[in-house]
Amino acid sequence: MKFMRLIFCCLLAISLNFQLNAQNLFIEYEMDIEPIDLNTEEAKDLSPQVLSYFKKQNRNNQYISQFLRVLVVSNRQEFSMAYSEVMSKDGIGQSDVGLAKGAFLNAKATYGNANNIYISKEKYPDYIVNVKEKEALDWQITSEQKEIAGHTCFKAIPKFKSDENKDKIYRLEYLWFSPALNYVATPSYFGTTLPGAVLGYKTGLAEVRAINIKDTPKNVSLISTDGKKILSYKGFNEFIAKKAEEFFGKN
Amino acid sequence: MEKIKNLKMKKNILLLFTALTIFVLTAFNTNTPQLSSSSCLDQAVRIYNIAMHNTNGNHEYAWGQFNDYLDSCTNVVQLELQP
Numbered sequence: 001m002k003f004m005r006l007i008f009c010c011l012l013a014i015s016l017n018f019q020l021n022a023q024n025l026f027i028e029y030e031m032d033i034e035p036i037d038l039n040t041e042e043a044k045d046l047s048p049q050v051l052s053y054f055k056k057q058n059r060n061n062q063y064i065s066q067f068l069r070v071l072v073v074s075n076r077q078e079f080s081m082a083y084s085e086v087m088s089k090d091g092i093g094q095s096d097v098g099l100a101k102g103a104f105l106n107a108k109a110t111y112g113n114a115n116n117i118y119i120s121k122e123k124y125p126d127y128i129v130n131v132k133e134k135e136a137l138d139w140q141i142t143s144e145q146k147e148i149a150g151h152t153c154f155k156a157i158p159k160f161k162s163d164e165n166k167d168k169i170y171r172l173e174y175l176w177f178s179p180a181l182n183y184v185a186t187p188s189y190f191g192t193t194l195p196g197a198v199l200g201y202k203t204g205l206a207e208v209r210a211i212n213i214k215d216t217p218k219n220v221s222l223i224s225t226d227g228k229k230i231l232s233y234k235g236f237n238e239f240i241a242k243k244a245e246e247f248f249g250k251n
Numbered sequence: 252m253e254k255i256k257n258l259k260m261k262k263n264i265l266l267l268f269t270a271l272t273i274f275v276l277t278a279f280n281t282n283t284p285q286l287s288s289s290s291c292l293d294q295a296v297r298i299y300n301i302a303m304h305n306t307n308g309n310h311e312y313a314w315g316q317f318n319d320y321l322d323s324c325t326n327v328v329q330l331e332l333q334p
Contacts, residue, residue, distance in 0.1 A: 042301060049294050050301075053320055095319055102315055123315075170309065204306075240310040244299070244317070 025183050026216035027197065029070040029208040033061040033103045036205075057099060060092055064100040070208055073218050074185035074197065078113040080221040081187055098122060104206035105170065105188045111223040114184055114192050118223045118230075128228045129236045131189045136233075137161060139194060148199040149210040151178040156194055176200030181213070189233075291324035 035058040037043070038051065046054075069084035086097045101107070101122075108122040119129040137158040144155040153176035160171075172190050181197040187208050191198035199210040231239060298320045302313035 036305070042304060046301075047294060047297070049324075050297055050320075053294075053298065053323075095322065099315065099319060102312060106311055106315065170312075237308075237310050240314050244310060244314050248296075 023075070024216050024218060024220070025074045025076075025181065025185060025197065026212075026214050026218060027072045027074070027185060027187075027199070027210050028212035029072070029187050029199075029201075030211045031065045031068055031070065031104055032207045033065045033100060034205050034207075035061070057096075060096045061100045061103060063092060064097055068097070068100055070104070070187040072185050072187055073216060073220050074183040075220050076183050078111070078220050079183070079185045079192075080112075080223075081107070081110040082221065104203065104208060109221065109223060110188075111221065112184070112186075112192055117186075117189055117192065118225065119189070120223050126228055127236065127239070128223065128225050128230045129233055130230050131233055133190055133193050135161070137190065141194075146176055146200070148176055148178070149213050151180055151199060151210075151213065153178045153199050154196075156191075158190060170203055173202045173204065175202065176209075291321060294324065295321040 036054050038046075038054055038058075043051070043054075064086060067084070067086050070081060071084055072079055072081045083101055086092075088094055088097075105119075106121065108120045110117055110119045112118065115132065115134065117131045117133070119131070121127055121129070137160045140157045140159055142155045142157065146153050146155070155174055155176055157174045158172050170189070172188070175186075175191050175194075175198050177191060177194045177196040177198045179196040181199075182195070183197040184192050185197035186192055187198065187201050188203070191201070199213075201208050295317050299313045299317040302316040303310070306312050
């Protein structure tokens, strides 16, 4: 009898644990990468080598975006993001995949909550970029609606508090969030203070939209900040600028 | 006498042909790489500047493009330099 009770308790515990974990939300996003515009005044003077480099990159981005997915797991209060694996194939190497990722978000992974997002970098493992949404922007929530992956979404437009983050690639143009999904979840830097998971995200060079939303037993993946230098978005950009200046100074 | 003259002429023609061959091979040496590492750097700098312009100052993106081009270009030069 005792043995039966033990079995029952174990089954109950396993079932409860499964149900608790299953409350986490998994969102899979597909990606469109816009080609680099080669019909501009600046592009007219490009050498054949540079033109062919950009054309190749455009072709690779189109190919890779068919397979590259953004994967987000959220437990309501916090979330993590990572890219799906893309195998090297037919002359497409991991550096090409890295460039395609860089067209949307130059990150190995992210972890965040409503106040902070931490971004780890593939090429700079000793550094973590920290973005604080509340300090960076306010939202203008519009009445414009759209259905994404079976969920009604509202369009939100960022109103940046400064011109610091004014680059045309990663600067968020607008996003779509679903109030029915009461989770903190976004595929990129912003959207954590909105009342619902972000299901669509448009930047200067790329757009992602959710294609698969389901419960998951997977946990949010933390990013370790131990022994790493935490920089703001602006601070990291300045760090790279310094690296480039040092290189150009020597050559 | 006539035979000796012919022989000398043939020898001169042979020498001229050899000299011409050496000149052509030296002037149009097919092993000379079309891309030199300095031109790789020049092109990479152009790509950096274009990326900076397109992104309105995103150093990370521009630096990534610069390094990627430099890596691929340097690999091409190294391959071309191989015998």
